[in-house]
Amino acid sequence: MSEGARILILDYGMGNLRSVEKALEHVGASAAIGSDPDVIGAADGLILPGVGAFPRAMERIRATGLDELIAERAAAGTPVLGICLGLQLLFEGSEELGGAEGLGLLPGTVTMLDAPGLKVPNIGWAPVRWERDSRLVAGIPSETPFYLVHSFVARPAAEDALGTAEYGERFVCAAERDNVYGVQFHPEKSSAAGLRLLANFAGICAKAPAAA
Amino acid sequence: MPLKRVIPCLDVDAGRVVKGTNFVGLRDAGDPVELAERYDAEGADELVFLDITASHERRETIVDLARRTADNVFIPFTIGGGIRSVSDAQAVLDAGADKVSVNSAALARPELLTELADHFGSQCVVIAIDAKRDLEKEPATSSPTCAAPPGWFGGTWGVYVKGGRERVEGCDAVSWAREAVERGAGEVLLTSMDRDGTNDGYDLELTRSVADAVSVPVIASGGAGELSHLSAAIAEGGADAVLCASIFHYGQHTVAEAKERLAADGIDVRR
Numbered sequence: 001m002s003e004g005a006r007i008l009i010l011d012y013g014m015g016n017l018r019s020v021e022k023a024l025e026h027v028g029a030s031a032a033i034g035s036d037p038d039v040i041g042a043a044d045g046l047i048l049p050g051v052g053a054f055p056r057a058m059e060r061i062r063a064t065g066l067d068e069l070i071a072e073r074a075a076a077g078t079p080v081l082g083i084c085l086g087l088q089l090l091f092e093g094s095e096e097l098g099g100a101e102g103l104g105l106l107p108g109t110v111t112m113l114d115a116p117g118l119k120v121p122n123i124g125w126a127p128v129r130w131e132r133d134s135r136l137v138a139g140i141p142s143e144t145p146f147y148l149v150h151s152f153v154a155r156p157a158a159e160d161a162l163g164t165a166e167y168g169e170r171f172v173c174a175a176e177r178d179n180v181y182g183v184q185f186h187p188e189k190s191s192a193a194g195l196r197l198l199a200n201f202a203g204i205c206a207k208a209p210a211a212a
Numbered sequence: 213m214p215l216k217r218v219i220p221c222l223d224v225d226a227g228r229v230v231k232g233t234n235f236v237g238l239r240d241a242g243d244p245v246e247l248a249e250r251y252d253a254e255g256a257d258e259l260v261f262l263d264i265t266a267s268h269e270r271r272e273t274i275v276d277l278a279r280r281t282a283d284n285v286f287i288p289f290t291i292g293g294g295i296r297s298v299s300d301a302q303a304v305l306d307a308g309a310d311k312v313s314v315n316s317a318a319l320a321r322p323e324l325l326t327e328l329a330d331h332f333g334s335q336c337v338v339i340a341i342d343a344k345r346d347l348e349k350e351p352a353t354s355s356p357t358c359a360a361p362p363g364w365f366g367g368t369w370g371v372y373v374k375g376g377r378e379r380v381e382g383c384d385a386v387s388w389a390r391e392a393v394e395r396g397a398g399e400v401l402l403t404s405m406d407r408d409g410t411n412d413g414y415d416l417e418l419t420r421s422v423a424d425a426v427s428v429p430v431i432a433s434g435g436a437g438e439l440s441h442l443s444a445a446i447a448e449g450g451a452d453a454v455l456c457a458s459i460f461h462y463g464q465h466t467v468a469e470a471k472e473r474l475a476a477d478g479i480d481v482r483r
Contacts, residue, residue: 016306
C-alpha cells in the first residue's frame with residue numbers, strides 16, 4: 001500500500017524525530033530525516049514534527065527557509081502531516097509566549113487549553129472521536145485512545161476538524177484540509193492505532209501526484 | 213481526565229532483564245526489547261526501564277537500550293538509573309525515550325530536577341522515590357529540604373537509596389515528593405520498599421498520602437500480587453497509574469487481563 005512512498009521528516013532542530021522515523025519504517029514506509037531543499041522537492045510526503053515552544057520553532061523554520069519550501073510543496077499537492085507542535089505550526093498563529101505567526105496552511109489560531117481546575121499540560125491517553133471520515137483515520141474506530149502531551153490547542157475552521165478529544169473542553173486534536181493534515185497526539189507513541197494512522201498517511205502519499 | 217495507566221517495569225542489568233520471565237513464545241526472555249514489544253502488543257500504556265548496571269559503561273548501555281526500544285516499541289517509555297545530568301538525560305531522550313526517572317541523583321543534588329525541567333519540560337521528568345514506613349516515633353528534622361511537616365506525630369515514611377539498604381537522613385517521603393514536584397518533577401514514581409516483592413498489594417496509605425500532597429500524577433509501585441491490588445491503588449490510593457513487574461513477568465497475568473479487571477471495577481482505561 002505504502003510501497004514506494006518517500007516520506008521526509010523535516011528537521012529544524014526541535015523534537016524527537018527518530019521515533020517518527022522508526023514508526024514509519026515499521027509500517028513499511030520509506031522515511032528519511034532532513035531539510036535539504038532538493039530532498040524536500042523529491043519527497044512524496046512531508047511530516048512536520050516538533051516539541052517545544054511555538055515562537056522558537058517558527059523562528060528556526062524561517063531561518064532555514066523551510067516555511068517557503070513547505071508552502072510550495074503543500075500548494076503543489078504534496079501531503080503534509082503536522083504532529084504535536086507541528087500541527088500547531090500549520091495554523092495562522094499562536095498566542096504562546098506572547099504570540100507568533102505560523103505557516104498559515106490551515107485557517108485558525110492556537111490558544112491555551114481551556115481546562116479550569118485541571119493540570120496543564122494534558123498528558124496521557126485520551127479517546128479521540130472522529131468528526132468525519134478521512135483516509136488518514138481509515139480502519140481506526142472512533143473513540144480509540146491516542147497519546148497526547150500538550151498545553152495549547154489549535155482552533156481550526158469547523159469543516160477542518162477531523163478528530164476531537166476531551167480535557168476540560170472538547171478540543172480539536174486532528175485537522176484536515178485538502179492535502180494538509182495535522183494531529184495534536186503522537187501517532188508514533190500511540191501503539192497499533194498510531195501506526196495505522198502513519199500507514200494511512202504513507203498510503204495517501206503513495207497515491208498523491210508525483211513530486212516535481 | 214486522561215485514562216488510568218498500567219505500566220510494566222523492567223529491571224535491566226547490562227542490557228538484560230533481571231527478573232525472570234515465564235513467557236512462552238519469546239525467542240529470548242532476557243531481552244528487554246522483546247519483552248517490551250510483547251507488553252505493547254498486550255496493551256501496556258507505557259513502559260519503565262530501570263537500569264541497575266553497576267559498571268562505568270552504564271551510560272552507553274542505557275542509551276543503547278533507549279535506541280533499541282524506540283526502534284521497536286511505539287508507546288511512551290521512561291528510562292531510569294544512571295541519569296545524573298542534563299547531558300545524560302539528553303542522550304536517552306535523543307535516542308527515543310520520552311521521560312527520564314531520577315532517584316538518588318536528585319536526593320544528592322535536588323537542583324538536578326529544575327535543570328531537567330528547564331531543558332526538557334516537566335513532562336519529561338519523573339522523580340522516583342523508594343519509601344519505607346518509619347518505625348521510630350519522631351522523625352529526624354535535620355534536613356532543611358525534606359523534613360517532616362510540623363506537628364507530625366507518627367506514621368511517616370522514610371526515603372531510602374541503594375535498593376532500600378540506606379536511609380536518607382532526616383528525609384520524609386511525602387515532603388520530598390512535594391519538594392521534588394516544586395523543583396520541576398512532572399510525575400512521581402512511588403515505590404513502597406515494605407511491599408516490594410511481597411505480593412501483598414500496594415501501600416495504599418503511602419500512595420494516598422503522596423497523591424494528596426502533589427499536583428502531578430503518582431505511579432504506585434511495589435507489592436502488586438493480584439489484579440484487585442491494581443484497582444485499589446487507583447480507587448483507594450489515588451494513583452494515576454500502576455507499575456507492575458513480577459505479576460506480568462512471571463506470566464501470572466497479562467496486561468490485557470489487568471485492563472479488563474480495572475474496567476470491570478469502574479476505572480477508565482485504554483483497551
